[in-house]
Amino acid sequence: MTLLNLHIGSLPIEDPVLKFLLELIIILSAPLLLNKIKVPHLLGLLIAGAVVGPNGLNLLSRDSSVVVTGTTGLLYIMFLAGLEIDMGDFKKNMGKSITFTVFTFAVPFILGLLGGYYVLHFSMLTSVLFASLFSSHTLIAYPIVSKMGVAKNLSVNITVGGTMLTDVLSLLVLAVVVGMTQGEVNSAFWLRLGLSVAAFSLTVLFVFPIIGRWFFKKVDDKISQYIFVLVMIYLAAVLAELAGIEAIIGAFFAGLALNRLIPHTSALMNRVEFVGNAIFIPFFLISVGMLIDFTVFFKSLETLIVAAVMLVASIGGKYLAAVFTQKTFRLTKDEGMIIFGLSSASAAATLAAVMVGYNIILSETESGEPVRLLSEHVLNGSILLILISCTISSFVSMSSAAKIAEADNEATASGANPETENILIAVNYEDAVEKSVNLGLLIKAGHNKDRLFALNVINDEKNESSVRNAEKTLHTAVTLAAAADVQIRPLTRYDSDVATGISNVIKEQKITDLIVALQPGKGLTPSFVYNLTNGYLQNENVNTLIYHAAQPISTIKKYIVLIPPKADKEPGFFHALLRVWNIGKSSGSEMAFYASAPIISIIERVAGKSAIELSLHTIDYWGEAEQAAVSVAADEGLILFMAKRGMASFFPRMGQMPDFLNQHALENTFLLxxxxSQQNADETEKRSVSNHDDFVEISRMIGKMFPG
Structure with a gap:
């Protein structure tokens, strides 16, 4: 009996097991080896692909399996760019992205047009298509930037938005040139293209979120949720191709569509990033490397001349565009260089356009040789462009991202970011554990990876079943957080009652925020309200969050945020507002604030510092806030700033809110x-209620609590 059936007598290797093993060894070894010598592992994967590919040692062929996984990796890069982008910043900086698009499209295009027409003596039609090759770019270095934690930087946001626009423009030029060679560019062509692109955009951006929200509400299985995400990526890619544009644009639009349904701190986001960075994206880089053929550069001097023109137009044009963008928006030098690093790589769209132009035969020579729209010299030159541009992109992006991350870390160390937070999640109800943990993941600071606590309190009259229940609920909490790459410390407490146990843990662990979920289906019962007033709220130096989860938090489109008058006088106001801001940042949900004019003014200044999706509504009396709460629609949530008796923002009607919520809001998610009301004695930043109206003081707190 044959135990091993490895057919390795001839090359390339045909055995699927051995092929996959070799590819995995490359993916494993490239980062481990190259990180030691400060070389981006993306470059290592490209070179490895060239070495083992058909133009190197011929160990692996670029067959359909490599193309499929590589295509998925390319789509994944664009999908992650859309998924991870901060929608508030994206809309806020759309004007900057458009300006960058003008620079990064026009400058390389003009250089390429001049080089093609005057230096290489191409026809005008060929020169236009030749020039469009350099206007597009591939975010091949985006995984490096994301891994270093600077994906939300303004310069990255501008570049990602500009990538979508410039790739669309470049591929539009391709479509027009191809249509002109076939004599199809007329009013019907433009009408058909316009309608198909509009139909595609509306379908993906408006229908996909509806489908996604319905699916995530109905399906809890984690594997099914991930497969659903893959289906959406490929479906959007197919719809884009049907509309006459490139599949990568569809993947980017799919990321935008699902952006608000996959919170940035969620377990699903962690799974999406993990699988993409571990498997699909490395396969894409290897597949691109397999296209590189070093021998073609020694066969023809004309190929080297064409390649030189391509490099000057592409690399030089992208560098000038990055400098213009940096100067226009007064960015730092490192931010300007990261724009250049991200936008300098030519791979996907460039290769697609070259292959289309190469396959279009305009005529034949007398000897029967085909006259192509783009010659073989351009095809070979594009391979050199891919190699050099990806190399430059990897090195520049890694260097610039490291410097920006270091500057951010210095800002954190100097106290520009909020103080240390310790979040305590009470998990006494098994059915509410997942929802409570997900809320904790949303409100926490991005740098907080290990200061979350899950507590189950067992009363003194403990029995075996309550102990087993505690172990089960705590294990569930730890597992859920671990899936999002966050550590939760499980705590079991034996005490006379839950409120006392929580109060003791708050003191022992220096807790800053307490999350208590209501028992599913019960609402704010009289017994809970009694425990809240006489137990939880007695911890005066802790933000207390009471959570009623009617649906998965990722499926909520909008939150109605009600803030009572004088809430800004409370010592913990900015800390509490930061929790709301984190929910908006992480989930992408719109925040509709209803508050008095002075508080709305503060929120406007916070929004200027840290953008989220929001709308502002000035109210003159609390009845208007209650009317907004009554009108909460399906898939919307409610957030109320509350106060206990004796606090500056307390008023008698606030005591009736439990009955009000039980009557009007039980079908919706709400958060109190x-x-x-009192800071710890050792708190480094003490704030006096009397100075809250001071503009300088408020501005300083906004700068401290809400880093841009």
Whole structure:
């Protein structure tokens, strides 16, 4: 009996097991080896692909399996760019992205047009298509930037938005040139293209979120949720191709469509990033490397001349565009270089356009040789362009991202970011554990990876079943957080009652935020309200969050945020507002604030510092806030800033809110936030209620609590 059936007598290797093993060894070894010598592992994967590919040692062929996984990796890069982008910043900086698009499209295009027409003596039609090759770019270095934690930087946001626009323009030029060679560019062509692109955009951006929200509400299985994401990526890619544009644009639009349904701190986001960075994206880089053929550069001097023109137009044009963008928006030098690094790589769209132009035969020579729209010299030159541009992109992006990340870390160390937070999640109800943990993941600071606590309190009259239940709920909490790459510390407490146990843990662990979920289906019962008033709220130096989860938090489109008058006088107001801001940042949900004019003014200044999706509504009396709460629609949530008796923002009607919520809001998710009323004695930043109206003081707090 044959135990091993490895057919390795001839090359390339045909055995699927051995092929996959070799590819995995490359993916494993490239980062481990190259990180030691400060070389981006993306470059290592490209070179490895060239070495083992058909133009190197011929160990692996670029067959359909490599193309499929490589295509998925390319789509994945664009999908992650759309998924990870901060929608608030994206809309806020859309004007900057358009300006960058003008620079990064026009400058390389003009250089390429001049080089093609005057230096290489191409026809005008060929020169236009030749020039369009350099206007597009591939975010091949985006995984490096994302891994270093600077994906939300303004310069990255501008570049990602500009990538979508410039790739669309470049591929539009391709479509027009191809149509002109076939004599199809007329009013019907433009009408058909316009309608198909509009139909595609509306379908993906408006229908996909509806389908996604329905699916995530109905399906809890984690594997099914991930497969659903893959289906959406490929479906959007297919719809884009049917509309006459490139599949990568469809993947980017799919990321934008699902952006608000996959919170940035969620377990699903962690799975999406993990699988993409571990498998699909490395396969894409290897597949691109397999296209590189070093021998073609020694066969023809004309190929080297064409390649030189391509490099000057592409690399030089992208560098000038990055410098113009940096100067226009007064960015730092490192931010300008990261724009250049991200936008300098030519791979996907460039290769697609070259292959289309190469396959279009205009005529034949007398000897029967085909006259192509783009010659073989351009095809070979594009391979050199891919190699050099990806190399430059990897090195520049890694260097610039490291410097920006270092500057951000220095800002954190100097106290520009909020103080240390310790979040305590009470998990006494098994059915509410997942929802409570997901809320904790949303409100926490991005750098907080290990200061979350899950507590189950067992009363003194403990029995075996309550102990087993505690172990089960705590294990569930730890597992859920671990899936999002966050550590939760499980705590079991034996005490006379839950409120006392929580209060003791708050003191022992220096807790800053307490999350208590209501028992599913019960609402704010009289017994809970009694425990809240006489137990939880007695911890005066802690933000207390009371959470009623009617649906998965990722499926909520909009939050109605009600803030009572004088809430800004509370010592914990900015800390509580930061929790709301984190929910908006991480989930992408719109925040509709209803508050008095002075508080709306503060929120406007916070929004200028850290953008989220929001709308502002000035109210003159609390009845208007209650009317907004009554009108909450399906898939919308409610957030109320509350206060206990004796606090500056308390008023008698607030005591009736439990009955009000039980009557009008049980079908919706709602969150009650009680800001702390007294700071710890050792708190480094003490704030006096008397100075809250001081503009300088408020501005300083906004700068401290809400880093841009």
């Amino acid at each position: 936030i009680y800001p702390f």
